[in-house]
Amino acid sequence: MKKHNRHILYREFILAFLFLCGTVTLKAQIDIQTKEKRDRFEILYDILQDGFNKPKSDSLRSLMDEALDIALYLNNDTLIARSYNFLGGYFDGVGNYERSLEYLYKAIEASKRSGDIRSRIMMLNNIAWAHTQAYNYEKGRDICLEGIALLDSLNDPEIANSVSSFIFNNLAISLTELGELDKALTANLNAQKANEIVHSPVMGGWILGQFGRIFEEKKNIEKAESYYKGCIEYSDSIDHQFSLVYGSVYYARMLNDHSRHREALKIGHLALNVGTEIQYNRYLIDAAKELRIAYAELGFADSAYHYAQTEISIRDSLFSAQKSQQMNDLVFGREIEKKEEQHKLEVLKKNNEIERQRIVRNTLIGGFLLLAIFAFLVLIQRNRISRERKRSEELLLNILPKEVAEELKEKGEAEAQLIEKVTVLFTDFKGFTAMSEILSPKDLVKDLDLCFSEFDKITSKYGIEKIKTIGDAYMAAGGLPTPNTTHATDVIKAALEMRDFVEAGKAKKIQAGLPYFEVRIGIHTGPVVAGIVGVKKFQYDIWGDTVNTASRMESSGQIGQVNISEATYELVKENSEFNFSSRGKIKAKGKGELEMYFVKLN
Template sequence: MIGQDQRKADSLKSIYDANILVGEEKLDLLTDLAFNEVNDSKLSLKFAEELISLSVKSGNNAYLAQGYLQKGNASQSIGYLDEAITAYFKSAEVARIDGNRTLEGAAYGAIADVYTISDNHVNAMTYYKKAISILSKAKDTIPWATFLLNAGDALLTNKNYDSALTYFKESGALFEQVDYATGKAYNLGNIGMVYANTGKKDLAESNINEAIRILEESQDYYPISVYLMAMADIYVEKKEHETAITYTKRSLNLAKQYGLKEQLADANEKLASLYESVGDMPLSYKHYKDHITYRDSLLNLETVQQLADQRTNFEVSQKQIEVDLLETQKRNQLIILGFIGLLLLASLWFYWAISKEKKKSEKLLLNILPEDTAKELKVNGKVKAKQYDAVTVLFTDFKGFTSYSEKLSPEALVETVDHYFSKFDAIMEKYGLEKIKTIGDAYMCVGGLHGDTQDHPDRMVKAAFEIADFVETTKKDIATSELSFDIRIGINTGPVVAGVVGTKKFAYDIWGDAVNVASRMESMSEPGKINISENTYQLVKDKYACEYRGEIPVKNRGNMKMYFVLP
């Protein structure tokens, strides 16, 4: 957060350790420690919990509201987003009762920050506006400017560049008014991000570098890590990949040193893409595996979004239960055989039972992994990652699914998703394509793996049309009207690396720039439309009429040519 100073926290720890302060002086100390402790979020959380406890005992609502606010900040930094938002709401309520408008506004702004992280843009802007309104009336300049800045950042993330710049200019004027260096640094960095996304690379570079310089002086490392990644993107656009790698490594090292989980995931993903671009596949593979590890550790994000992939988890867990039961049956069979001896009848029965269960196990494995991958796993106990020069990747997702899913029980959510994805699975089988995974409401598949090198772009487009037709038919079906959504579809063709992740609950996955571009095609598509990249267009243009959309700005990619495939 703006205003944090690790040096101040370090200087206050000796006073805390001496344990000589009591009353409001102790509460003041704990507030400063919880707020300024940047490098150790768990220690910050400890100070906040102690502040809450002492405030409750002394009946001091002013410090109690501060305690909940700092607990929310520390929890958010660690990644406990569900605990963070609960603490912020408590802070807002206590501050409202106490008549502290500044703290109430700050708590609502912090709630908006969590919704931003959770990709809930509507709720985020609702609470930002509430916070800004309260803080502007309270005339508390720094918090007011801070949430103007954060609201602008949320608009930037959603590609509303003009609106974002308006918020940044307003927050920048307020930071200048009070000569607040850290706030000005954040503002410079975020304006640089706007320039980077609107093609003004030189302005972006100068703003971001100045922001990094100021932030290094105050040891505020999270934004530095973010801005270093932005600098990497600028150099990717300039085709200077080695310089981009250098900036990304700096971001990764900061994230490792200070436990910034989100940045650990993002920096590793960026390095995987960059090393693939320069042809270093071993390093690309290593960083992608690290990206998966850190991405999956952000479990509380799934709690807040309530969009965990319950259907896939259910399928895999059921298969794992069956496999575990089979293993138990085998062990029990061996014990029985030990008691009854090596009678011929028992031996024959044992052979028949094991053969039957073995076939069942193999069938279950084939439901999880492609056939040749399953064979390799059985023979070698592991699967070697393979590179494919050209595959076609498809992503889909449902418009409005997030808000709809929040109203459903987990059972109903799984049933709803299953209605669509079961049909998608059948379409994949019809066209000889490979389903890779589902992620919440997103569905991912690929064509062109395992020796399947012929006409996979054409088959993928045909499958995409069937998916779109099925979704449209479902919308018109009165019996299933509550399950109806609009779907976006994106397709790209290019090289990938494929392999198996995990040692117990195996997951077959693909990665590479082609996957990232396919995902971007989906996110830049429109409801009911099939959006394809230039690569795929060149392979299908003779078979399908396509509408050229122009060169469209894509996050972390610059401008990319896109086409809608026409029915």
């Protein structure tokens, strides 16, 4: 009998042990999946932040769709609020203000549940903006005031000032259009005061433009003109084209109203050209209208007729585009609604599963059930690995670093990695826009291809990874995906060879009497996150403040020079191959004053 009882106890112990192992293993696997999805969401968030002020595209929509999918899966209200906020911004950008408001209100509800006051204020600001874009200024004003009432709830003064600059400027827009000019002036002064503390480059242009609107309505034309010019010059200096178009349209209108039609032509053309480039549909019709008025008043009937036709054409094309966009939005919206319904069902199923597990947890049957679930998860994992292996073979058809391709072969995925020391290079051609006006598209692309092909050879020679080209800019990095200790030296040598190649081409073009390229090159060293993004036509890319600083090195440089940061200089300053010229502290857009150096070969 004792032996029989011992056997029963042993069996019970084994079953309990198996139950515990199954529970721990399942929890560990869920924790890993949760971390992977959270990391993926942060990568998507950074990409979407970067693309938010650019023309909206299907690729952005796909990324927003994936971000919402992850947020709903994790049932994280903070992430859900961010996802809905991006969706609201997307639909605002394409002119679908009704759909924009729908998602922004959902973002508000999620931010209330999460208790994130800052996000809630910013989302109220976005809702107010959508109302002003739809000409509902009273609603825009009321929502701004609702957000402003929450500012005292923010304990961090820096965060409070950051959101204040946005929402007070938005309030000023609504108050101006409602004719409450003194209140509008006070609101915009509050926005300016907050922005002087947080130094947001983007807000500077909007604030100056709104001062122009306010003083124009107050009939103080001299002050209005000063602010409109300031808005245009400042927005152009930081390359923020949306506020530039906003200020230009209203400035052109004011000039026409005061019979300064020749000046209105110049500003109107600026607004139309830049607005067309960035697809700022809200103001394209207004820009064409001001050009029509100016040409008509100056007696240029043909030109006036041309811009009248342009105005009609833009209106018609926008109507047609809106119809097409509405169909796409309807489909996209239904997909989102399906995900939300699926999320509700999954939450319900999850709650039921929790209840079921609570009932069976204290029984041995629960151990068997968990073992069965574990076996099922293993089977799913095996199937997933098989699918990922097949996908990895397809990914090899893309141009990827060798190490990343090998990782895809072995794991079925390539994890994003933080690399502490990478040297990033940016090039940009001066004269590209001028050449595009002279050369045919075929010849222009031929010249650009000649340069980029040589750049590719140079990067291969020094073991540098080409990241991508963006228009006429070229981006590469050394020290990744496998870190090394020579990346700074390698990148500088490559940059100098690129510079010399462009200079040699310039000399030949001058001799032949042809237009030529001139190049600026910037280099910075620091940490980056590197990895693969997307599903179709994905690419190896890098992110981080290092990338932004490298870009500022390029834009703050000079023609025919290689401009390096202090961080890069510290790594190579003892290298006798190079000769350095200190430039001192140079102001860089969005970065303040940075120490910079020109570098040459000895």
